[in-house]
Amino acid sequence: MKKLVVLMQAVVISSLLSGMLAVVACAADKPALTVADCDKCHTAAPADIAANGGAHKTSLNCQDCHAGHPPLVKKIIPACSQCHTGKAHYNLSNCLRCHTNPHTPKIIKLTNNITDECLTCHTEQIVKLKQVKSKHSALACTFCHNVHGKVPLCTQCHKPHSPEMTATECKKCHQAHMPTAVYMSANTPNKMCAPCHKRPYETLASSDAKHRNLLCVTCHKDKHKMIPTCQSCHGVPHAAGIMARFTKCSDCHNIAHKLNHWDPGTLDTSDKDAPVPLPKKGARKKK
Ligand code: HEC
Numbered sequence: 001m002k003k004l005v006v007l008m009q010a011v012v013i014s015s016l017l018s019g020m021l022a023v024v025a026c027a028a029d030k031p032a033l034t035v036a037d038c039d040k041c042h043t044a045a046p047a048d049i050a051a052n053g054g055a056h057k058t059s060l061n062c063q064d065c066h067a068g069h070p071p072l073v074k075k076i077i078p079a080c081s082q083c084h085t086g087k088a089h090y091n092l093s094n095c096l097r098c099h100t101n102p103h104t105p106k107i108i109k110l111t112n113n114i115t116d117e118c119l120t121c122h123t124e125q126i127v128k129l130k131q132v133k134s135k136h137s138a139l140a141c142t143f144c145h146n147v148h149g150k151v152p153l154c155t156q157c158h159k160p161h162s163p164e165m166t167a168t169e170c171k172k173c174h175q176a177h178m179p180t181a182v183y184m185s186a187n188t189p190n191k192m193c194a195p196c197h198k199r200p201y202e203t204l205a206s207s208d209a210k211h212r213n214l215l216c217v218t219c220h221k222d223k224h225k226m227i228p229t230c231q232s233c234h235g236v237p238h239a240a241g242i243m244a245r246f247t248k249c250s251d252c253h254n255i256a257h258k259l260n261h262w263d264p265g266t267l268d269t270s271d272k273d274a275p276v277p278l279p280k281k282g283a284r285k286k287k
């Protein structure tokens with residue numbers, strides 16, 4: 001019964017329409033099919049355009065894309081390339097894969113295996129992914145960006161190095177598209193190094209020398225694993241005669257994380273050429 005009604009409706013519509021169009025075609029003074037007529041018979045397309053038509057609503061009307069109507073005009077579905085040409089993006093195949101509905105062009109559906117198509121607009125990220133090979137380089141863009149324009153948190157896929165480390169803090173050391181090239185921001189707090197470097201962290205924290213007040217990254221700056229020389233900050237602190245005999249700062253000062261203390265004045269540096277004695281044991285302050 002329902003089928004029959006549908007069939008009858010279809011017959012009525014098509015005869016009505018072909019009559020109407022036939023009349024329009026041969027007698028210009030009769031009413032033509034206009035944009036105002038479309039929603040008399042079609043509901044989905046007008047509703048979609050009204051809700052999310054974007055530029056296809058504001059810059060176009062139905063008939064800019066659908067010129068004519070069956071049965072008089074058989075092919076009224078436009079190719080996107082009819083209007084969109086001249087950019088790499090417009091040379092992709094099967095536009096409706098992503099822009100699934102031409103009446104809602106900005107609503108884009110992405111599968112999780114897309115990379116090449118993204119490169120028609122974004123080039124910076126692939127350069128990084130290729131320059132610094134990591135396990136991220138093998139992933140598709142949409143493995144992480146499955147909704148266009150959305151940026152995931154690292155912690156969606158990874159555990160932080162310590163429970164108190166938050167998702168926004170990953171950026172202090174990592175970049176998403178070159179995650180293994182670890183560069184430290186200049187304000188990275190010492191506790192962020194602690195999960196992996198417990199001993200240096202605790203040694204420095206328990207030291208009473210002034211280095212304790214410095215950030216790890218003030219010395220180990222920029223690229224991870226960088227080790228500074230003492231001279232890069234202190235220049236030449238002692239007379240040449242001293243340094244001629246004791247080539248390493250550590251001969252007297254121990255390590256940077258736990259400096260020795262010396263009472264001032266225990267070194268006689270007045271005679272630049274005199275052999276320099278080591279400070280006497282008793283000169284060393286008690287810790
Ligand atoms: C009187 C009812 C009626 C009106 C008014 C009408 N259509 Fe249709 N339209 C139909 C029917 C019925 C079909 C299916 C025809 C067919 O497949 O042969 C159809 C099919 C279509 C198709 C699909 C064609 C295809 O190749 O798949 C498009 C696009 C379309 N109409 C657009 C429009 C536009 C744009 C307007 C307004 C300018 C409009 N229609 C006005 C009844 C109507």
Ligand code: HEC
Pocket residue numbers: 038039042044045046049056057060061062063064065066077078079096102103
């Ligand atoms: C930017 C061009 C464009 C505009 C503007 C446009 N359409 Fe379409 N329309 C298309 C394309 C392309 C298809 C084919 C979609 C497909 O193959 O899935 C289509 C399909 C259709 C269809 C058949 C499939 C369906 O969704 O039922 C109808 C009916 C239709 N359009 C009606 C309209 C009406 C009515 C308007 C105005 C309110 C309109 N279209 C505006 C490009 C457009």
Ligand code: HEC
Pocket residue numbers: 053054055056059060064065078079080081082083084095096099102105106
């Ligand atoms: C009749 C011409 C015409 C056709 C056919 C057409 N478009 Fe458009 N489209 C436009 C115009 C005009 C604009 C607005 C200016 C621009 O972005 O170039 C536009 C804008 C868009 C936008 C941006 C929408 C926004 O709101 O910013 C997308 C996406 C788009 N079109 C996709 C498509 C796809 C996919 C197809 C094929 C299914 C298609 N267009 C077919 C004319 C057309």
Ligand code: HEC
Pocket residue numbers: 080081084089090091092093094095096097098099106108114117118148
């Ligand atoms: C792999 C998915 C995908 C395919 C395939 C695709 N697009 Fe797009 N398109 C996008 C994304 C993502 C955007 C960006 C949307 C935004 O800026 O919000 C976009 C934006 C657009 C825009 C608006 C911005 C601009 O630069 O003009 C137009 C027009 C457009 N696409 C047309 C097309 C056409 C035509 C085709 C087929 C030749 C096509 N698209 C194929 C994903 C796709």
Ligand code: HEC
Pocket residue numbers: 089110114115117118119120121122141142145148149150151
């Ligand atoms: C037609 C061009 C176009 C295509 C194709 C395209 N995008 Fe975009 N994308 C844009 C534009 C335009 C923006 C907004 C730019 C902005 O805000 O700086 C954007 C924004 C983004 C953002 C958010 C940027 C931010 O700063 O928050 C991400 C992530 C993104 N796109 C990923 C992708 C991925 C992944 C693909 C492939 C599926 C893709 N895009 C395809 C044009 C495109």
Ligand code: HEC
Pocket residue numbers: 133134135136143144152153154155156157158170174175176179180
């Ligand atoms: C959508 C999931 C996802 C997101 C989001 C994500 N990753 Fe990954 N990441 C992976 C996968 C999958 C691997 C490979 C794991 C494996 O094979 O063991 C990986 C590997 C890594 C590696 C090791 C790379 C190597 O070559 O050894 C680092 C470092 C990393 N991710 C850091 C990050 C950081 C930092 C962020 C945020 C900026 C992030 N990831 C966001 C999925 C993700």
Ligand code: HEC
Pocket residue numbers: 115118119122124125126129136139140141142143144145151152153154171176177
């Ligand atoms: C392992 C997950 C992952 C992969 C794979 C990935 N991204 Fe991202 N992307 C992210 C994360 C996380 C951010 C946020 C970075 C931030 O906030 O600093 C991001 C940011 C972006 C942005 C915003 C601007 C920027 O560079 O920070 C764009 C655009 C973007 N990605 C595009 C792409 C493209 C294109 C691809 C493929 C060539 C891709 N992404 C691959 C996780 C990923």
Ligand code: HEC
Pocket residue numbers: 154155158159160161165166167169170171172173174182184188192193224
């Ligand atoms: C203080 C700097 C720093 C911060 C902050 C940081 N990381 Fe790392 N991360 C590193 C270093 C350094 C490595 C590399 C260790 C190596 O060479 O083996 C690493 C390695 C990784 C790896 C590779 C596997 C592993 O555990 O060795 C993943 C995944 C990772 N980080 C995710 C994250 C996430 C997620 C965040 C944010 C919650 C984050 N990182 C915050 C410095 C940091």
Ligand code: HEC
Pocket residue numbers: 161184188192193194195196197216217220224225226227
């Ligand atoms: C995710 C763990 C992780 C984090 C977080 C981390 N590192 Fe490392 N770091 C390592 C690993 C693994 C090595 C390599 C150890 C080796 O080669 O013996 C290393 C090596 C180093 C080295 C070189 C050691 C040597 O003997 O040459 C320095 C310096 C260093 N890290 C400083 C830091 C600083 C400063 C921070 C905090 C800003 C930090 N690291 C954060 C894992 C980490």
Ligand code: HEC
Pocket residue numbers: 208209210211214218219228229230231232233234249250253255256259
């Ligand atoms: C990144 C720069 C930097 C590096 C590298 C550095 N220092 Fe320092 N050092 C400082 C600063 C800053 C102070 C504190 C100065 C002040 O407060 O007067 C300091 C203080 C000292 C002091 C006085 C300690 C005290 O508690 O009175 C000695 C001794 C010293 N440094 C020796 C060294 C030695 C030895 C090395 C190499 C193992 C070294 N420094 C590496 C920046 C640095």
Ligand code: HEC
Pocket residue numbers: 190193194197200201202204211214215216217218219220227228229230250254255256257
């Ligand atoms: C004043 C500069 C300075 C500060 C601050 C500093 N370091 Fe160092 N670090 C050095 C120097 C110089 C070396 C090389 C050994 C030496 O001469 O003391 C070193 C060596 C290391 C090493 C490799 C040797 C080892 O002890 O395992 C690691 C790892 C390290 N530092 C991590 C850290 C961490 C983590 C912090 C913060 C808690 C930190 N450093 C703070 C200067 C510094």
Ligand code: HEC
Pocket residue numbers: 230231234237238242243246247248249250251252253261262263264265266267277278279
């Ligand atoms: C022969 C032992 C010896 C050697 C080698 C040595 N120092 Fe010293 N240094 C001392 C003594 C003793 C003092 C004075 C004690 C004091 O001021 O705390 C001193 C003082 C310093 C001070 C000033 C501390 C302050 O509070 O003003 C700095 C900085 C310093 N040394 C850095 C270095 C550096 C860098 C090297 C390697 C290039 C080095 N020293 C080599 C013994 C030595």
